[in-house]
Structure formats: C-alpha cells, structure tokens
Amino acid sequence: ITDAFFTYGKNVLLAKSPSTQIEGVFAATTGRSVPEEQEALLQQCLEEGAGNLPASESVPAVRKVSVTLTSDWLEGSELLMTSLSDLNTSPEVTQCADQQLSELNTLASSELQDHAVAELARLPAEETVTVASSAPWAAVVPQTDHQTAGCAGINVEVLNDDPAVLAWSLACDAETVPPVLPAQPIQDAVPFYPVPTEVPYHEILWRDWEDLSVQPCVLEQVSKNTPLFEFRVMSYNILAQDLVEQGLDLYVHCHPDILNWNYRLPNLLQEIQHWDPDVLCLQEVQENHYWEQLEPTFKEMGFECFYKRRTGTKTDGCAVCYKHSRFQLISLSPIEYFRPGLDILNRDNVGLVLLLQPVLPEGLGLKAVSPLCVANTHVLFNPRRGDIKLAQVALLLAEIDKIARTTDGSYYPVILCGDLNSVPDSPLYKFIRNGELSYHGMPAWKVSGQEDFSQQLYSRKLLAPLWPSSLGVTDKCQYVTLCQPKKPGRREYSRDFLLQFRFCDVACERPPQLLLLEGVTDAKPVASAREHSAVTAVPKKHNSLSSLGKQCSGVIQHGLNLTSVYSHFLPQRGRPEVTTMPMGLGATVDYIFYSAEPVESKAGRRLYKDGALKLLGRLSLLSEDVLLMANGLPNPFCSSDHLCLLASFGLEISSL
Numbered sequence: 001i002t003d004a005f006f007t008y009g010k011n012v013l014l015a016k017s018p019s020t021q022i023e024g025v026f027a028a029t030t031g032r033s034v035p036e037e038q039e040a041l042l043q044q045c046l047e048e049g050a051g052n053l054p055a056s057e058s059v060p061a062v063r064k065v066s067v068t069l070t071s072d073w074l075e076g077s078e079l080l081m082t083s084l085s086d087l088n089t090s091p092e093v094t095q096c097a098d099q100q101l102s103e104l105n106t107l108a109s110s111e112l113q114d115h116a117v118a119e120l121a122r123l124p125a126e127e128t129v130t131v132a133s134s135a136p137w138a139a140v141v142p143q144t145d146h147q148t149a150g151c152a153g154i155n156v157e158v159l160n161d162d163p164a165v166l167a168w169s170l171a172c173d174a175e176t177v178p179p180v181l182p183a184q185p186i187q188d189a190v191p192f193y194p195v196p197t198e199v200p201y202h203e204i205l206w207r208d209w210e211d212l213s214v215q216p217c218v219l220e221q222v223s224k225n226t227p228l229f230e231f232r233v234m235s236y237n238i239l240a241q242d243l244v245e246q247g248l249d250l251y252v253h254c255h256p257d258i259l260n261w262n263y264r265l266p267n268l269l270q271e272i273q274h275w276d277p278d279v280l281c282l283q284e285v286q287e288n289h290y291w292e293q294l295e296p297t298f299k300e301m302g303f304e305c306f307y308k309r310r311t312g313t314k315t316d317g318c319a320v321c322y323k324h325s326r327f328q329l330i331s332l333s334p335i336e337y338f339r340p341g342l343d344i345l346n347r348d349n350v351g352l353v354l355l356l357q358p359v360l361p362e363g364l365g366l367k368a369v370s371p372l373c374v375a376n377t378h379v380l381f382n383p384r385r386g387d388i389k390l391a392q393v394a395l396l397l398a399e400i401d402k403i404a405r406t407t408d409g410s411y412y413p414v415i416l417c418g419d420l421n422s423v424p425d426s427p428l429y430k431f432i433r434n435g436e437l438s439y440h441g442m443p444a445w446k447v448s449g450q451e452d453f454s455q456q457l458y459s460r461k462l463l464a465p466l467w468p469s470s471l472g473v474t475d476k477c478q479y480v481t482l483c484q485p486k487k488p489g490r491r492e493y494s495r496d497f498l499l500q501f502r503f504c505d506v507a508c509e510r511p512p513q514l515l516l517l518e519g520v521t522d523a524k525p526v527a528s529a530r531e532h533s534a535v536t537a538v539p540k541k542h543n544s545l546s547s548l549g550k551q552c553s554g555v556i557q558h559g560l561n562l563t564s565v566y567s568h569f570l571p572q573r574g575r576p577e578v579t580t581m582p583m584g585l586g587a588t589v590d591y592i593f594y595s596a597e598p599v600e601s602k603a604g605r606r607l608y609k610d611g612a613l614k615l616l617g618r619l620s621l622l623s624e625d626v627l628l629m630a631n632g633l634p635n636p637f638c639s640s641d642h643l644c645l646l647a648s649f650g651l652e653i654s655s656l
Helices: 002-016 019-026 036-048 055-075 084-088 091-120 163-173 216-223 241-246 261-275 287-300 386-404 427-434 495-499 529-551 624-629
Strands: 128-130 136-138 209-211 228-237 279-286 303-309 316-323 327-336 350-358 367-369 372-378 414-419 436-438 555-557 562-564 590-595 597-602 605-609 613-619 645-655
Touching (some): 261 287, 279 372, 279 414, 316 327, 350 386, 386 414, 427 436, 427 562, 427 590, 427 605, 590 613, 590 645
Parallel strands (some): 228 279, 372 414
Antiparallel strands (some): 209 613, 228 645, 327 350, 436 555, 613 645
C-alpha cells in the first residue's frame, strides 16, 4: 500500500515539478549518467503533465509508468541513492528538500489523494484494500526489505532506494499525514521474504536398492534348490546430540532447527522403520536417549537391544539390536579398548560382539542354519593416531576370533559393522580385507588415510611390536590363551609320555646325603599336580614368546576372510561413494564387512566369492556432488551427518 502511495506521489511530482527540481531530487548522483530510456521517460512526463493525460488512459498510464519506474529504478543503480548517508551528503538534495516540503504537503493533502481515489477506484475490487478508514489504495507488492502498512511505520533507511519515497517520508515527518496509522494486514499478500525454492530432497537423495541375487554364486545356490535364511543388516552412525552441541562449528551450514534432537529423532526412527532391518548396529548413541527413547521404541518394533557406553566421561556408545522373531542370543561380549597404562590403548572407544542363532520358520522340517557373529564398533577419530586405531581393530578381531571360532578351528559367518574412521584402500582397510599388514616404520597418520600430514617435520611412526605382550593378543589377532601350537612337526610331550621316565635308573638313585622323606625324597616318586602344571605351562610360555617374536617382525594378520558389502565407487556416476560429509568434504568411513571365501590374490589384493553367507542386495550410497545439492549432511531429510548402510544377506539352510 505504501509503495503504491509513494510511487503515485512520485509520478505526480514528476509531472508537476520543474526540471531543475526533478534533477535535484531524482538525479542527484554525482558523476552518474542517466540511461537514455529513463531520460526519455522523464522528459515525456514533463512535456505532457498530469492534466494532459487522456482520461480513459490516465489510470493505466499512471500504473504503467509507476511499474516501469519502480522496476527500472530498482534494477538500474544510476538513479538510486545507495545509502542514506549518500543522500544526506548530497548538497542538491539538501537544498531541494526544503523546497519540496510545501508542495509535497499540498499534494498529499488534496490533489494526490483526490486524484488517486478517483482513478484507483476504477481498479478491480481484488486489487484494492482499505487502510485506516481512508480511500482505497492499490495493493502493490513492496519492493523494500520490510512490509509496512501506513506511512507512520516507514523506515527511512529501508526506503532510501527511492529518493521520492524518502522525500515523501520527510513530508510525513512534517505532520502532513497523521503520525500513527493503525496497520492493517494485506489479504493474500506476497511474503516479504522471498520464499526459497523448495529443495526436492526426496529426489536428490534418492537411493536405489541394488539386487545382487542375480550373481552367479547365488544363482548356483538357487539352482541347487538350497533354501536361504534371508535377513537385513543396517549400520548407522546417528550422531549423538551431545557431540552436535560440542561441535556446532561443524554444522554452520545447517539451520538450527534441523539440529534439534526433537526434530532429528522422528526422522531417524522413521528411516529405520522404513528399511526394516533384522539386525541394527548403531554408533554415537547417546546414553540417556537410548534408555529413555530409543530402546523402548525399538522394543515396540520387535527388537532385542544391547548397549555399551564409551568409557570415561563420554556420553555416547554403540548399540546392537536384533529382531527376536528372527534371532536368538547365544553369547554377548562388550569390548572396552581402554587399557590403563598403555599409550597404544588409552582412548575410550568400545565395541560389541554378539553370536546369534537364526530362528528358522516352522514347516521346514529337520533343517539347520549356522550361527551368525555380529560385531559393531566405533573406532577413534583422530587422524594422527593410526597406531591406536590399528590396536583397537586388533582387539576387536581377537574378540571376534574367540566368539566365532568353532570346535574344528573354522569360523561361523561374521558380519562386522561400524564407523572405522578410515577411508577405502587405507592400510587399516586393507588389513581388514586382505588379512595382513606390514606396519613397521609406517607414519601413524597414514594408517587411516583421512588426512595427509606428510609435510610435517615430525611424524609419529609405528614400531614393532605395536602392543606389548602383556595385552595377551598375538600378531594374528588372537588371544594368547586360546591359541594352539601352529608349527608343523613340533614335538609335543604328553604327561603320560613324560611319566614313563620316572622309574629310569638315574631317577631311582637317591643321593646319599638326601634325607629320606616319605612321599618327597623316596625312591618311588609319583606325578604331582605341580609336575603337571609345570609340564603344561611350557607350551603356553613358548607360544607367548613365539607371538612376541612375530610381532617384532612388524607384521600383523588375521584369518577371518572379510570383504566389504560396498565397492566404494559409483560406476554410473564415475565418482566415489561417500558415507559422511564433514565440513563439506565427502568420505567413506562406515562399513559392513562380511565373511566370504578367498579365491586368489592379485597385486596384494585378496579376491573373494560368497560362501555360506551370501550378499543378496544393498542400498546404494551417494556421491559428494549429490550431497552438496542437498546442502550436505545433516539436512532436513537426513538427520545425521552419516548415511545409513543397509545390506541383505542369505545364510545357507542345510539338512540335519
């Protein structure tokens, strides 16, 4: 309304005022030239005058000139004052302002309003509104930064883009117009802030389900009519709220509302419920949120849940949940990586290892399916301390070795999920996938591949052994107490074999100076418990020393035969996959590894094929450029700074 009122006043002023005044008010820009189109338009207004306009064309002409002037002047900076200070410092405007006040007062009180009422009353009803019980004025979308109704509420600093508006505001200050006019809302007015184009998050962040059941190994299994126990596994770092509030500088690209836990929680639960996993591995689960909100909700969804909080003062941890209708718990092993007194294990990260028994549906008869080992962890983030990351992973693999090992020395199928804070093809990734890593002399920052610190003068290097023997973990990522002698042809002496020498001639000769004590120094010794413990302690001691000797070589190994669900590359886009996007830089740090059968090795890379555990499908990941289109992570659609990982597996069902 005010814009229409001011614009109309400007048009009248242009038609009535002498050219010198127009030049003083509207063209008082030092050193600026007026565009030819605007100069011609002003000259036309001066020659014709308001009274010479045809009556039938007066309103359209006025509206046309008003719109043209407003748009052209807003777009062309030559005729505009850029700031209020520019206007105040302009001598021409200062001199002209006093001259214009009297004429503007007259225009405002009589001719302007009368002419406007007469002409604008002819406009359609939907284009007029009533302000302060006065004449109707045209409802023009404001061209200013603030939407106002009524002259008294005008902000001169806001309206300084238009000198005529400024002059009119000065006239209003001279009490020509009542100082306070009640503001009336404009019906169906355009919002004052431009509405941003709605980002189609569903389209941008669309993730396809990749069906891998057409692979030859799976088709071969189907051709044999061997049934499979199918299940889905999800791994998801859900971003603990405490970590959000402690690192707000990482999320400056996010609107504060979408970082609120009350906003994020329904999104996360809806996403989990939509994909409906049978096994759910979560990282960065805040403890109070888990016990108060997540666990009760998951139980309603049919999950059995287990949680391990990080040690120390940390408030988040890891959780593993499984559908109790699909699995039964055999064993549970929470892991704490913190070891007092060990610099290599002085952080508070944790993990969980579960052994689950799949529940077969009724009607299959005498069928059996192998137990499944599920592990979940969140490894240290610090890119400079790859030595700690490597030791944490070694502890996790040792626990998996203990839980998943069968009586015949083989392993149950294993699924390892987690945020490993390491990129694909980094030494740590290769160690998990290839089963071996030579680490001696390697810079610690290089282990995870997150950042390049090669330009630093001093860099921590990994030395053998990576951890002390007191940790009780061998170079093969196995607990010492569970290891069996591995050297072929090694002589093993049983207790019975050693006891047959107790009656040899030398053993039966008692030294003459030795006192005869029954059961101690008699000529017929018997095997005691102490003898047995001394004999059996030899292989353990030897095994521990052997392990220490291997670690001194700077090579660590494991025998779990794990490969990744994801390929870490999007061939259709020619770009790498990303699972997180810190500070606008995409990276893959989240993984789902699973047991497979090694086929061969090429250039140090082990190749696999599916064994008893078959990969049937996976939820595709996104590339960095796609996430940038959605303003990164988190965003209104994805409420974590990580993407969830989802895979479908099949376990062979065999006959008893």
